[in-house]
Amino acid sequence: MSRHSLLAILLVGVVWTTGCLCDVSVLSVRNSLPTGQACGGSLAENLSSGARIYCPGSEEFTNSTQRWSTLDAPTFRLTVEVATENDVVEVVKYANQQNTSFLAVNNAHGAIITTGRVQNGIMIWMRQLDSIKIAEDGQTATFGGGIIDKTVTDGLWAARKQTVTGGCECVSVIGPGLGGGHGFLQGRHGLVSDQFVSLNMVMADGTLQTIDATHELWWAVRGAGHNFGIVTSITSKIYDVKYPQWSFQNFTFTGDKVEALFENINKYLLQNGTQPVDLWHHAFFSQAGIVLYILQEGVEAVSSAYTAPFLALHPVTTFAGTGDYPDLPGWVGWGRYGGTCHNAGLTATTRFPIELQTYDVRATRRVYDLFISTLNEIPALNRSAILLEGYAQQGVKAIPAKDSAYPFRGSNLLVAPVIRFVEGSKELEESAVRLGEALRDIFHESSGVMEKRVYVNYALGTESVGETYGEERWRLRRLRRLKRKWDPEGRFSFYAPIA
Ligand SMILES: Cc1cc2nc3c(=O)[nH]c(=O)nc-3n(C[C@H](O)[C@H](O)[C@H](O)COP(=O)(O)OP(=O)(O)OC[C@H]3O[C@@H](n4cnc5c(N)ncnc54)[C@H](O)[C@@H]3O)c2cc1C
Incomplete structure (x- = not known):
């Protein structure tokens, strides 16, 4: 086998492990259990006929609680698969009566370790709330609170519409959206949360509220929304599809190209933070080498103005393709039915994100060298990767930063060491965290x-709270005041809690 084909095979394996390891919904558990299992006490009496309760010891419970990352995962004493908005209300009221913590779960991709503070809690599984309804005027659509990206993209596409969702087909819309939400179309329209027109939300006390531009929480739910309630549906802006066609080019490089590659990215793609609105780029490091994707909207092939500088670096492999907007996740390894989209639930996957304005080429070289040398030293970490994401920012920057709780509208790049390992020893976990932090520090x-x-x-x-929600004092004051008022008992203090 040639060195090039070996590298290509290794890289396919890496794409498989770094993309969206998603799908907990491979189970066909609906209708497999009656409601009213013993672990739910009297709860079943108040739920709709479509709701399901899964108790520990059952296969359905085990499957429902599988997560994308195992590290410090929450534990549950029952799963309630809700089927209606009112089911969510009832579960929250029940949990409050029982003084039991609860967590809304869509596709279990939330890997932040603060959710591990839910122990022996109630999991509110949202996946049945996956409806999609386009308004008659074609300007908005209403989505169920458990909908995933692919359902939205495909449902809107059938009507020649689209909106901003996350890139990975099996991540939910609400999970990313409550914290901002990056996606391929953000250069045109802003973040996922910038599309919100209103949200139906079950609050900490079990009441239902509609949160729109007139509500006190409107600012907070667009960036810090996980802290305030459970969204049962959202109405979002949608758009006519103006540029159905997209094209991509993929390159793989060996590690000796780091400097030249990132000089090129800065110069030809990022362009001092003015990356063209029709471009998206994404690179990642793995032990097998470096991959770069360039995607361009509305063209039959990515412009040679962008590809030629990278071809001149003599990539190990390169290939290109063209298709429609819904094809994008599949090209970059984030498709729902590909190997990338299975939620194996077997590894601890820790991320160490940091936002940047540009690539410091010397620092990027130091990151690459430290990453590779550590993986060579500790083979148990060798499924790790470093993600280097470059979204167009025009739509994000067009909205004044003070208008929502999302704090980082000025950033140009989202980079994240992703350190992955099978949990075993404390020592390995410490090595993983040490590596991730050291890379982020560089x-x-x-x-x-x-x-x-x-x-x-x-x-x-x-x-810290400031690192995730912005260091400006007024932001933190405002968030803390709203949190005290709307969630005084900290019922929603598990996913990146404000306090
Ligand atoms: C493979 C992969 C790909 C990703 N791609 C992107 C991307 O393209 N863009 C991007 O911005 N981010 C992306 N992310 C990060 C993503 O935003 C977070 O991991 C997010 O938490 C996932 O949401 P989820 O609903 O799928 O996961 P879950 O674990 O089900 O939910 C995460 C948290 O959201 C809250 N939550 C879920 N549903 C609701 C609800 N209905 N109402 C209120 N709160 C709720 C809960 O606090 C829950 O703990 C990706 C992550 C992974 C692992």
């Missing part, structure tokens, strides 16, 4: 920015 030191800016949806969970 990026941070080179950024010239005093504070660490950490995307809440990638956060490990050890970061």
Whole structure:
């Protein structure tokens, strides 16, 4: 086997492990159990006929509680698969009566370790709430609170519409959206949360509220929303599809190209933070080498103005393709039915995100060398990767930063060491965290920015409130005041809690 084909095979394996390891819904548990299992006490009496309760010891319970990352995962004493908005209300009231913590779960991709503070709690499984309804005027659509990206993209596409969702087909819309939510279309329209028109939310006391621009929480739910309630449905802006066609080019490089590669990314793609609105790029490091994807909207092939500088670096492999917008996740290894989208639930997957303005080429070289040398030293970490994501930012920057709780509208790049291992010893876990933090520190030191800016949806969970929600005093004051008022008991203080 040639060195090139071996590298290609290894990289396919890495894409498989770094993309969205998603799907807990491979189970066909609906209708397999009656409601009213013993572990739910009297709860079943108040639930709709479509709701299901799964108790520990059953296969359905085990499957329902599988998560994308095992590290410090929450534990549950029952799963309630809700079927209606009112089911969510009833479960929250029941949990409050029992003084039991609860957690809404869509596709269990939330890997932040603060959710591990839910122990012996109630899992509220949202997946049945996956409806989609386009308004008659074609300007908005209403989605169920458990809907995933692919259902939204495909449902809207059938009507020649689209909106901003996360890139990975099996991540939910609400999970990312409550913390901002990055997606391929954000250059045109802003973040996932920038699309919100209103949200139906079950509050800490079990009451239902509609949160729109007139509500006191409107600012907070767009960036810090996990702290305030459970969303049963959202109405979001949608758009006519103007550019159905997209194209991509993929390159793989060996490690000796780091400097030249990132100089090119800075110069030809990032362009001092003015990356063209029709471009998306994404690179990742793994032990097998470096992969770069460039995607461009509305063209039959990615413009040679972007590809030629990278071809001139003599990639090990390169290939290209074209198709429609719904094809994008599949190209980059984030498709729902590919190997990337299975939620194996077998590994601890820790992320150490930091936002940057540009690549410091020397720091990127140091990151690469430390990453590779540590993986060589500790083979148990060799499924790790470093994600280097470059979204167009025009739509995000067009919205004043003070208008929502999402704090980092000025950032250009989202990078994240993703350190993955099978849990075994404390020593291995400590090595993993040490590596992730050391890599993040190199990026941070080179950024010239005093504070660490950490995307809440990638956060490990050890970061400070200021690092995840923004260091400006007024932001933290406002968030804490709203939290005290709307969730005084801390019922929603498990996913990146404000306090
Ligand atoms: C493979 C992969 C790909 C990703 N791709 C992207 C991406 O393209 N863009 C991006 O911005 N982020 C992305 N992320 C990060 C993602 O935003 C977070 O992991 C997010 O928490 C996942 O949400 P989920 O609903 O799928 O996971 P879950 O674990 O089910 O939910 C995460 C948390 O959200 C809250 N929650 C869930 N549902 C509700 C609800 N209905 N109402 C209120 N709160 C709720 C709960 O606190 C829960 O703990 C990705 C993550 C992974 C693992």
